[in-house]
Amino acid sequence: MTGKVDVLIVGAGVAGLTAAEIIGEGGFQVLVLASGYGCSQASSGTIDVLGRYKGENVLDVEAALEKFVEEKPWHIYALAGKKTVLNALSDFQFRSGGLYAGGGGRNMKIITPLGTVKSTYLVQFTMLNASFESLAESKVMLVALPGLTGYAPHIIAGKMRNKGIDVKMTKLDLFATSPFQLASSVESNPEVLIEKLREVGAGDHDWVVFPPILGLRNVKETWQVVEEKLGTRVVELPSLPPSVPGKRLYFLLRRRCEKAGVSVVLGKIVKGIKLMGGKVTRVLTNEGSYVPSALILSTGWMLDHVLRIRGMPRRGKNEYGIKVEGVENLFFARTLVSHEEKIGLGAAITAGWLVGKAALDYLRGRK
Amino acid sequence: MAVIGGGVTGLGVARDLAQRGVTVALFEKGDLASGTSGRSHGLLHSGARYAVKDPVSASECAQENRILKKIASHVIEDTGGMFVAVEESDLEYERVFLDGCKKSGVRVEELSIKESLSREPYLNPNVVATYLVDDAAIDPFRLALANFLDAKSNNAQIFTYTPVRLLVEQGEVTGVRLIKSGENVHADIVVNATGAWAGEVCRQAGIKLEVKPNKGTLVVVSKRIVNTVLNRLRPPSDGDILVPHQTTMILGTTSTYVRTPDNLLPTRKEIKLIVMEEEKLVPLVRRLRVIRAFSGARPLLEGGSGREAARTFLVIDHDESGVKGLITVTGGKLTTYRLMAEKTADLVCAKLGVRAPCSTDKEELPEVPVKSTLERYEALEGELRDGKEVVCECEMVTRSEVEKAFNVLAARTLGDVKRRTRMGMGECQAQMCAYRVADLMAESFGFGADEALNMLSDFLREQWKISRVLEGSQKAQTEFFKTMYRLAGSLDG
Numbered sequence: 001m002t003g004k005v006d007v008l009i010v011g012a013g014v015a016g017l018t019a020a021e022i023i024g025e026g027g028f029q030v031l032v033l034a035s036g037y038g039c040s041q042a043s044s045g046t047i048d049v050l051g052r053y054k055g056e057n058v059l060d061v062e063a064a065l066e067k068f069v070e071e072k073p074w075h076i077y078a079l080a081g082k083k084t085v086l087n088a089l090s091d092f093q094f095r096s097g098g099l100y101a102g103g104g105g106r107n108m109k110i111i112t113p114l115g116t117v118k119s120t121y122l123v124q125f126t127m128l129n130a131s132f133e134s135l136a137e138s139k140v141m142l143v144a145l146p147g148l149t150g151y152a153p154h155i156i157a158g159k160m161r162n163k164g165i166d167v168k169m170t171k172l173d174l175f176a177t178s179p180f181q182l183a184s185s186v187e188s189n190p191e192v193l194i195e196k197l198r199e200v201g202a203g204d205h206d207w208v209v210f211p212p213i214l215g216l217r218n219v220k221e222t223w224q225v226v227e228e229k230l231g232t233r234v235v236e237l238p239s240l241p242p243s244v245p246g247k248r249l250y251f252l253l254r255r256r257c258e259k260a261g262v263s264v265v266l267g268k269i270v271k272g273i274k275l276m277g278g279k280v281t282r283v284l285t286n287e288g289s290y291v292p293s294a295l296i297l298s299t300g301w302m303l304d305h306v307l308r309i310r311g312m313p314r315r316g317k318n319e320y321g322i323k324v325e326g327v328e329n330l331f332f333a334r335t336l337v338s339h340e341e342k343i344g345l346g347a348a349i350t351a352g353w354l355v356g357k358a359a360l361d362y363l364r365g366r367k
Numbered sequence: 368m369a370v371i372g373g374g375v376t377g378l379g380v381a382r383d384l385a386q387r388g389v390t391v392a393l394f395e396k397g398d399l400a401s402g403t404s405g406r407s408h409g410l411l412h413s414g415a416r417y418a419v420k421d422p423v424s425a426s427e428c429a430q431e432n433r434i435l436k437k438i439a440s441h442v443i444e445d446t447g448g449m450f451v452a453v454e455e456s457d458l459e460y461e462r463v464f465l466d467g468c469k470k471s472g473v474r475v476e477e478l479s480i481k482e483s484l485s486r487e488p489y490l491n492p493n494v495v496a497t498y499l500v501d502d503a504a505i506d507p508f509r510l511a512l513a514n515f516l517d518a519k520s521n522n523a524q525i526f527t528y529t530p531v532r533l534l535v536e537q538g539e540v541t542g543v544r545l546i547k548s549g550e551n552v553h554a555d556i557v558v559n560a561t562g563a564w565a566g567e568v569c570r571q572a573g574i575k576l577e578v579k580p581n582k583g584t585l586v587v588v589s590k591r592i593v594n595t596v597l598n599r600l601r602p603p604s605d606g607d608i609l610v611p612h613q614t615t616m617i618l619g620t621t622s623t624y625v626r627t628p629d630n631l632l633p634t635r636k637e638i639k640l641i642v643m644e645e646e647k648l649v650p651l652v653r654r655l656r657v658i659r660a661f662s663g664a665r666p667l668l669e670g671g672s673g674r675e676a677a678r679t680f681l682v683i684d685h686d687e688s689g690v691k692g693l694i695t696v697t698g699g700k701l702t703t704y705r706l707m708a709e710k711t712a713d714l715v716c717a718k719l720g721v722r723a724p725c726s727t728d729k730e731e732l733p734e735v736p737v738k739s740t741l742e743r744y745e746a747l748e749g750e751l752r753d754g755k756e757v758v759c760e761c762e763m764v765t766r767s768e769v770e771k772a773f774n775v776l777a778a779r780t781l782g783d784v785k786r787r788t789r790m791g792m793g794e795c796q797a798q799m800c801a802y803r804v805a806d807l808m809a810e811s812f813g814f815g816a817d818e819a820l821n822m823l824s825d826f827l828r829e830q831w832k833i834s835r836v837l838e839g840s841q842k843a844q845t846e847f848f849k850t851m852y853r854l855a856g857s858l859d860g
Binding site: 042043044046048051112113114115116117118146147149152153154155156157158159161162238240241243337339342344 | 756799802803805806807809810815816817819820823847849850851852853854855856857858859
């Protein structure tokens with residue numbers, strides 16, 4: 001396969017698909033190539049923007065971002081500016097069709113799959129009450145599914161008890177080969193799950209806390225049915241990868257890209273690029289080559305660790321920008337995950353947004 | 368009687384003495400086999416490796432090889448071994464090698480190149496000579512556990528995570544002091560079986576003992592593509608032995624003197640050197656994934672370079688130099704641990720007036736109630752049919768085995784579970800099972816949620832120590848999992 005295309009994007013993670021949608025909506029032809037499904041389903045699906053700063057948990061994201069960008073002028077947040085970061089995030093939330101909740105310049109504290117607490121910016125609406133504060137002083141049923149990995153239910157229950165929550169654990173014998181399959185089967189037939197929970201008296205509790213299995217594509221309806229039929233409030237916890245919320249996020253971004261007319265081709269590995277006259281002129285892959293007007297590399301940290309792309313212009317150790325000097329049509333959506341500062345998909349959305357807009361400007365300027 | 372050190376030597380001494388009816392208590396500062404034993408190549412030497420330079424050690428190895436294959440067959444995979452000349456220059460060593468083996472009673476058999484290649488198809492096709500020896504793969508953790516169980520069944524008391532100091536009264540060793548509790552335990556004789564740490568322990572009684580810790584680095588690759596222990600036919604040097612272990616292969620080793628045996632970490636240079644050298648034996652090795660590397664401390668006895676120093680052992684009666692109540696056993700090899708224990712126990716018994724003879728060379732070691740990975744693969748179908756929950760998919764460790772590690776085999780931490788079951792020793796390096804086992808600990812073993820999380824944190828920190836020297840996809844994988852635990856799981860530490 002060989003083709004001329006306006007924009008070629010390498011990588012189908014959150015940054016790549018965000019940029020793809022923006023450029024597609026701008027009326028240009030976009031092709032996304034990726035070797036696999038991208039990193040979104042390897043995340044827990046929460047949008048971590050800045051959870052901790054200088055060792056302190058962040059609640060007021062706006063205030064913390066202001067200091068952060070001053071201190072780290074090379075970071076993607078600083079390149080975008082505080083206002084653009086927050087705009088990109090509220091745009092993301094707005095376009096999520098109700099899947100994401102929270103935001104408004106403030107973090108919320110949620111329970112992680114390991115029972116610890118994390119400050120995060122946006123969560124899927126099913127997790128809005130996944131906090132020790134929301135569950136305090138109430139009667140909680142925690143659903144455990146032996147064989148379902150991705151969270152540590154006994155540690156979570158222990159933590160809940162430590163906080164004085166009256167928690168009862170229920171082990172359900174629902175067999176699944178993967179969390180995706182389980183979520184999908186709950187979506188197509190929620191009655192099985194509901195029946196099993198009724199048997200163990202789920203309705204007598206204030207909350208029923210689930211791992212994220214309440215639907216894969218149609219979460220809202222699945223969640224509503226479960227809540228209504230159980231007659232109690234229902235909440236989901238996030239999970240470790242491979243995670244259902246991450247997959248939901250992936251589906252969301254793919255749907256949005258499709259609407260914007262973006263094509264996504266999986267199973268492609270970029271092997272090299274050709275540069276001529278300060279431009280990328282050709283992109284070589286394991287199957288065929290492409291001639292794009294602009295190229296966006298949104299391969300995350302894989303670029304630094306694993307990928308070997310022949311002909312890639314070298315970047316300095318501390319060059320974190322979205323451009324490399326001397327090549328006008330090459331853009332990097334480089335995200336900087338930070339364990340210490342709890343920065344995750346927030347940086348990916350910002351990078352995708354920033355690069356998408358920059359590429360759009362570049363293409364418009366050429367016309 | 369008190370023994371300090373819970374490696375195979377210390378446990379071997381405890382087992383030997385307990386069998387002879389002596390009351391023994393063993394104290395180990397960490398876990399069983401968490402020092403040099405667990406950081407060894409897991410190679411049951413035929414003796415051939417030492418036949419030229421160190422004939423005493425060679426005959427000891429040859430003798431113990433035969434004994435261990437009888438008494439510990441369940442922790443040994445009798446792979447056989449080969450000595451392989453890969454370059455013409457290696458052949459200069461051939462004559463002295465064969466002479467040395469003959470003199471030390473080490474069995475060697477010539478093998479045609481055609482036969483060796485049909486036996487090991489991934490062997491370098493350009494080899495110029497191959498010899499068959501009696502090497503085998505031995506699991507040092509299961510060996511330690513078998514000795515532990517045998518000693519316990521004969522009423523020995525074994526305390527892990529119990530660091531001690533020698534109790535010295537008027538120039539005489541009278542027992543040990545438990546550092547954590549401050550309690551004194553009196554003993555007629557204290558055996559110092561701390562290997563590379565023996566010098567440190569002796570210093571507590573004012574004795575100067577020259578034990579030089581010598582660092583050896585080993586590299587684990589994710590695939591097992593040979594089924595025979597391979598040795599390079601040349602004077603012992605870096606990176607010339609390859610041992611198949613369960614589903615992996617361990618390549619090694621190096622030899623450098625270090626100041627202290629604690630906290631040894633491999634360097635990137637060592638890993639590269641080992642892989643480069645082993646490529647000459649098995650060219651495909653370069654393309655296998657290095658999933659882990661580790662370094663152990665050999666207790667070497669004499670000066671000279673690390674390769675020249677003798678691999679024999681010493682049993683020292685410090686009474687002869689004026690300090691009563693202390694015996695040190697050090698030096699030696701994993702292969703000769705039983706002989707070291709026998710000689711030590713002989714001396715102890717002579718001092719205590721115990722007449723019972725040693726029986727450890729005849730009595731089989733007990734079964735370990737946790738399977739090896741290869742046994743698990745064989746039993747897999749049945750296990751799954753029984754509805755047993757698998758908690759570590761790489762090594763197929765079941766939930767009931769984790770339970771046995773805690774209930775029967777004295778595990779106390781996630782690292783202990785790993786040493787007992789191989790949980791986390793496979794391709795994912797415990798990243799997908801660590802939190803599940805931590806959760807199991809909170810469920811079934813009375814750990815509080817915070818305790819389980821702290822344990823998980825400590826364990827992962829230990830697992831990740833190696834990540835800075837790894838490369839390529841293994842490095843990317845480790846970074847990914849770090850993000851999973853620290854960002855998605857918000858686990859700090």
